[in-house]
Amino acid sequence: MTTFDTNAVHYGYDRAANANAASVPIYSTAAFDMESAARGDRLAGGEELGFSYSRVANPTIDALEKRLAALEGGQAAVAVSSGMAAVSFALLAAAEGGGRIIAPIDIYGASVDALATFFPQFGIHTDFVDDINDPDEVASAIRPETRAIFAESVANPSTRVTDVQPLADLAHRHGLPLIIDNTVPTPYLFRPIEFGADIVVHSTTKGICGHGNALGGVVIDAGRFDWTAGRHPQFTRIEQVISDERRGIPRSFASLFGNLAFIRRIRTKYVRTFGAVLSPFNAYQQLIGLETLPVRLDREVASTLNIAQWLNGHPHVEEVHYTGLPDDAQRALVDRYYPKGVGTILSFRIDGDRENLYRLIDSTKVFTYLPNIGDAKSLIVDPARITHREVPGEYRRRAGITDSDIRLSIGLEDPADLIADLDQAFRAAYHG
Structure with missing residues (x-):
């Protein structure tokens, strides 16, 4: 084989x-x-x-x-x-x-x-x-x-x-x-x-x-x-x-x-x-x-790119970090090493303050708030307070991680439902 x-x-x-x-x-x-x-x-x-x-x-x-x-x-x-x-x-x-x-x-x-x-x-x-x-x-x-x-x-x-x-x-x-x-x-x-x-x-x-x-x-x-x-x-x-x-x-x-x-x-x-x-x-x-890894990742990578592109145009998103985007600075490396995509996680930085970030996370209904990635379920977390909490501040700053960053891990749900969930969470975070 x-x-x-x-x-x-x-x-x-x-x-x-x-x-x-x-x-x-x-x-x-x-x-x-x-x-x-x-x-x-x-x-x-x-x-x-x-x-x-x-x-x-x-x-x-x-x-x-x-x-x-x-x-x-x-x-x-x-x-x-x-x-x-x-x-x-x-x-x-x-x-x-x-x-x-x-x-x-x-x-x-x-x-x-x-x-x-x-x-x-x-x-x-x-x-x-x-x-x-x-x-x-x-x-x-x-x-x-x-x-x-x-x-x-x-x-x-x-x-x-x-x-x-x-x-x-x-x-x-x-x-x-x-x-x-x-x-x-x-x-x-x-x-x-x-x-x-x-x-x-x-x-x-x-x-x-x-x-x-x-x-x-x-x-x-x-x-x-x-x-x-x-x-x-x-x-x-x-x-x-x-x-x-x-x-x-x-x-x-x-x-x-x-x-x-x-x-x-x-x-x-x-x-x-x-x-x-x-x-x-x-x-x-x-x-x-492992038996379903190829079919899962094909769908999840496509959904991740879809969501990254939607976030890239959102008025409350300052930066989207996903090297799979067509105009990313590392596009040449992605094309060389990752013809099927770079994966199912992305991160983005929002404007506003910590209260906006907390309200956005707490307002999601389809995303689950937990420190994991690669799940069939879509996940959301704030790295500075959870996955990188133990990292000294100097190291977080050098790595470019701030209190305004959110990480997503995209699962197998319909990407339209995930975008709708993020959309209503943004509205609740800034206009609720």
């Missing part, structure tokens, strides 16, 4: 190995019979792939991991309990032991908070750049202790697009991996690995699941970065958990797994140790969501 739509429905699942069940079964078990002491030894040491304990691997989750890796064009994946677990594990694993990460300032609020205020407690610091697409600014931030470059393919909530290919080339010239959060577009709209990204992360809670009913995240490895080049000693260090001490065979993740050292370290050290495990039931819900 080679097409995206077919792989989204079938890839990674063997019916014959699962009693010919048409749908992926939910393996609700904490552990698995390892069959023999010798096989248990091989499973524990990473010499054989299989299932022993669901904190490490589970067949339902395994099907989701294989499907997502295939859809992104990666070699292997590890699913975890949330998008922030995926982001945190990927960045901590890259900079483990102390180091620096380069990231743009205009990314998701919880990621900024982790990078700016929490990871430093573990000896990992971040150099934030204002324009991730400026190669000179990014290059000037690279130091001997830099361990990775991190960016969002489509920034949340500005929808600013990252020019991935030249950023990957720059990273690789300096021996750095490029880690891309691809949550907003999903692999249906954009596949960063095709343009040089080494690691891709997602909050599968969002568009991949598509119904706002199951938390999850995933780390996907392209399987081609050389982790032995010198900036990442954690991958060449001997590890007891994968060594064979009885036969006197010491192993590192790089020596045992080669270019898949990163993703195997994520599973063996991070998921197994920190325990941010995706539940089999949530994995099942995300597999079901």
Whole structure:
């Protein structure tokens, strides 16, 4: 199977190995019979792939991991309990032991908070750049202790697009991996690995699941970065958990797994140790969501563009941030990377004061006020007070987020109904 739509429905699942069940079964078990002491030894040491304990691997989750890796064009994946677990594990694993990460300032609020205020407690610091697409600014931030470059393919909530290919080339010239959060577009709209990204992360809670009913995240490895080049000693260090001490065979993740050292370290050290495990039931819900991903996004992207164009002409809207608009400054990048659209979120800035903003949000009837995106239901939120509340004011200002901004996530409702809902909410906010 080679097409995206077919792989989204079938890839990674063997019916014959699962009693010919048409749908992926939910393996609700904490552990698995390892069959023999010798096989248990091989499973524990990473010499054989299989299932022993669901904190490490589970067949339902395994099907989701294989499907997502295939859809992104990666070699292997590890699913975890949330998008922030995926982001945190990927960045901590890259900079483990102390180091620096380069990231743009205009990314998701919880990621900024982790990078700016929490990871430093573990000896990992971040150099934030204002324009991730400026190669000179990014290059000037690279130091001997830099361990990775991190960016969002489509920034949340500005929808600013990252020019991935030249950023990957720059990273690789300096021996750095490029880690891309691809949550907003999903692999249906954009596949960063095709343009040089080494690691891709997602909050599968969002568009991949598509119904706002199951938390999850995933780390996907392209399987081609050389982790032995010198900036990442954690991958060449001997590890007891994968060594064979009885036969006197010491192993590192790089020596045992080669270019898949990163993703195997994520599973063996991070998921197994920190325990941010995706539940089999949530994995099942995300597999079901994947089956309809192409048809959902086709409709939602068309509706998002329709609503962005309507907002663009509204007298109380000062700015619309949606790079999918035909006259957007990033149109050339959108045409290159996003022929099917940039995604289902947009943000806009209104005039007036905070009371106008509160009344507008509170007056909507079809939109739901909650901090999520990628749902089949359309959502509305004020980023400065909710999704980016934990971000220090200086960082919000650099990212261009103000108290007058509103973010929308467009779902499957009729766009005419959504526009009518916004129209009456604007009237209530300014004339009610």
